Amino acid sequence: MLVHGGGHGAWAFERLTPLLVQEGHYVVARDLPGHGLRARVPRSYTTRPLHAQEFAHEPSPIAHLRLADYRDQVIATVRRLAERMPDREIVLLGHSMAGLILNEVGEAVPELIGRLVYLSAWMTGDGTAFTDYMSEPEFATGLIPSILLADPAVAGALRMDFRSNDPGYRAGVKAAFAADVEDDEWDAIANLLSPDTPAGPLAERVTVTADRWGRIPRTYICCTNDQALPLPAQHRFVKEADHHTPGNPTDVRELPTSHSPFASAPDQLAEALLQL
Template identity: 60%
Template sequence: MNLRTERTALADPDRKIFVLVHGGAHGAWAFERLASLLVQEGHRVIARDLPGHGLGARLPRSYTTRPLNPQAFATEPSPVAHMTLRDYRDQVTGTVRRLAERMPDRRIILLGHSMAGLVLNQVGEAVPELIGRLVYLSAWMTADGTSFGDYMDAPEFSTGLIPSVLLADPAVTGALRMDFRSGDPEYRARVKATFAADEYVPDNPTDVRTLPTSHSPFVSQSARLAEILLEL
């Protein structure tokens, strides 16, 4: 797991607000352990469900039917396929603006996990003056002029673990589709290994920190992750 950060505007470094943005397969609940550790140190923490996730999630009917019908699961369109990156960007940007207005003395640390790296890119461009730090946690930190699709099509992506747990073509379903309720021990082991096992701005260099975890360090090493965040 790599954690990358970028410096932006600065305020009081001792008083922070951590805005935590979850990835595509999670909700705000994923940050429960991490949030409590940051709050204990006197910081504010905001974690909201992105549109179409968490309490607002809508599941494909084929996912709730057991035993799973692989054909239906691979072809049923996602009920949230209409959601776009703009929806996520607008929500997070609005949150950042309100926090900056109400607590101007606190520095805002915006953290995005996995898919939320794409959200951070756009929010960072929309309100750079309001953000003290961008933190890409095992996240998509795409270069200027490139897209998520460019990376998905790259040869390097085929050697990663995520393709091994995908059960549908995103072009067909409108979403990345995995079966977290699978009864297949081998498939569940792959999911665990994938997600839960133990020049862009030359004057603003990226700082990379590494933890020996898989894709979700807020689950497996929340205390160590909190320590790193508190150092920012």
């Protein structure tokens, strides 16, 4: 089961899925609440040229979402898969923000998960939140803060303009998420991305205990050229997890890619997963 990150949808795995299916795997990907076909965007995002002041202050229509909304949807799908295919092991992959969801799901139903795979994801430590890390030195070179166009406390979301006509801003967004994706391909992807990722789930503290989440085999796939989640930050997540569960260390793999290997290097990503 593939869980996308903020601003994305199940479409993000379109290139990866057939590479896994042709090797005999069943693959499921769904839009998270408020994302993909379930996305809701601020009215000001649909007006061009963009009215910057309005866009910076309009409340997000998905600001009400919480981490439990994501967790419960994924758990419901995992349960159905486990019931219908009891002889198959479920591997749960999460990209970026979805690392928070993997933490929650692994803690809730460890008996149903064969492996957790964090793809350049926020594998936050026990008792911490996404927002706790943003001011830490390992995150200092991350480009996401530089491309936010609203105060999350005002909009209720991390807000970006993926359809911006400003060449400098567009270049900054691409550098953050997809520096190694071809320009024409990125233009297509940018039209599918939604501008808001709700801030609520990012401020919620997760609980991951050693005897539940910590007993599941886990892999962390580091994207070594990631400018959204810097490599030192990825290493910190692994270090904290291993300290928390010394008897179950993280299996670490590397891809020489940006934050979006499912777009820039799907074959390499598929090979890394198939090796598991």
